[in-house]
Amino acid sequence: MRSIRTLTRIDLSVWRRTPWVVAAALVPPLGMAVLVAMLTVAVSRQPVALVVQDHSPQAEAMADIIRSDTDTYALQQTSLAGARTLLARQQVCAIIVIPKGFGRDLASANAKLDLTLNNIDYDFSDDIRRSISRSVSEYDAPQLGVALARSGTSATVPNPYRVDIDEHDLRQTNVDFLHYQVVPVLLLLIINVGMLSSAVMASRDRERGTDRVLTLAPVSPMARIAGRLVAGMAVTFGVLIPTTAILVWTHQIAPPGGHWLAVFGILALTTLFSVSLGIFLGSSIKRSSTVALSGVIVASYLFFLGGGFTTIAFLPNWLRDVSQIVPTRYAIDSLRQALFYPTLLGVVHNLIVVGGFALLTLGASVLMVRKVAR
């Protein structure tokens, strides 16, 4: 125990003298946090110009339907010439025109809603296309516009499209994009700080030759790993605890009552896994700059294949199979479950899996340290 304490103290004193190592590890999660914030703006509403050329009550009703879809459109109502200028300057991505005679054409069931679309890529173009179809169908079948929002209503409402929707939501909560993505960013912070900082510390020993001194010292490889593990976890918690406190204080994360223990468990096990992986990486690679580069790559794969910033269900089958052996997938899944949903369904299983991965990595680190010592 004494040797572990001493080794922990040595590592922590090195940390104090090289705070920029932790600072460097913070850059990718900070970058990801900025990315998520920007993406929240980018993926939400699209700038669209609305031109109302008809002044009949029917045209006004159509315009009201479009105006009310505030989740989709950031509307600017203007003249046709103004809309064309905005489109040319890329200040809007589409123009919706309610043409002159809309009210008259409606009586003969022949009304058109003109959409001019800057169809640069599928993603936002399709969002606009779906939304305009929904707005159009809402005119004759108002329930289709809000159909999926009326969860739980099973009565079929007649409409000219002859199809109605009976929606059942799987979960009680509906989390917005920003809050949903805060979870993986928090885990990216743990992966980066825990893994990179421990890896750099381990490779530093090899680069400077201090590992030889430690090999000659009466300290077992297990004690060396334990000392480094405790120091790495202390440093990661030093960053994680204030970050979590800020997120809680700003209501970015607010788990239901009784879920805090699960949240702490997930964060602690992910930290254990990340620090163990860092020790393994640092013991395997000699140069610290190489360790940093490989650490960034490993962290990226752990993050993305674990479902951070992606949704596993959308991936091809082979990638979904690969993600089964990515420990961060279980950490991200269980943290989302613990934070956003009323039950802790599957959390215990996921915690066991993450803990298992952490122990495996720790075992591999011990073997690697022994191998290097020989």
Next chain:
Amino acid sequence: MSEWFAACSAGLRLQARQFGKARVIICLTVVEALTFLFLVSLFGLTGSKAPTAIIMQDHGALAQSFVTDLRNDHHSFRLEVMGATEAKQLLDRGDLVAIITIPADFSSTVRSGHTAAISVAVDNVDADLTDDIQRAVPAAIETFGVQHHFGGIRVAPAEHDLIGHDTAYIPYLVVSALALDALVVAGALAATAMAGEWENRTLVQWRLAPASMTGVLIGKLITVVAVSTVAVWMAALLVFFGYGVHPHSLPGALSALVLCTVIFAAIGACVGNLLRKTLPVATLFFGLALPLYIDSGSLEPERFDGGWLWFVAHLTPVYAAVGVLQSAINGLKVTPEPVAVDLGILLLWAVAAVAVAHSILQRARRAQ
């Protein structure tokens, strides 16, 4: 002048030798660049074709027609026909986003002029995914009604596209990612090269040597640009052949990538001179690449994201680089500025970045 070229040639050879000793770093930098492409593709996969189960309790013609409309519904669904039990299991496991059930009496109800209710079970795991489903299903219903000329439908959309063809999301994303690849590869290699000179204290020898410092710096940067260009072109080949993106102008695309590597190598040299340590270089460039990727028109034209983000985008060369690359490869105009202006901005950035890197070195020389 010949002395300057001699210094430049010496710098070039010096860097080539240093790269020769650090092949692992170069390989990892290339892997990092390819990783960026891969990760961007993963993100692109979540933008469309939500994995959805369709439970067919009716096999009539109208039910089949409705399923076809769902399938063709603006890349909204990746439909798989399956049984209710399997679908429920997959939805609970997170392998599906939604289950759409076509009831047994769908065709007969619709044929008789009445309204059939389809059941839609949604994994409303986050608002973004749920919104997509909530838009897509009514859109398919609208198409279905219009296609079968049901009475009582009074309005239909009439779409006019500005561009004759649609560009798929991943080909759009990966082209933008090439600009960021240039940043990660050229920036990280140049920064490592310069920071290494500080870390190993060899910069003192630059000062003592009777040679132009600018020449040595330019020589080193030429090697960095050459190596980075090879790496970025490899990524570009992957985009052209692996992703099946056919460049609108191949020489234009390759030249734009070279220009990007020049700029980012120069910026990397500045960063290396400021950091003076090799270790944080990789994390810094990869970390910077993420927000820069989003704020450069990589997902959609940046102007669509509002004036403030558009203004910020102009503060980095990535915005202009994405504009030039999208024009050269996908033939798309993604910035309100003409492509020639974007190109001019890139050239200005290149000159400014080399000048700043040089002035930092000169200051350091005076300080020593």
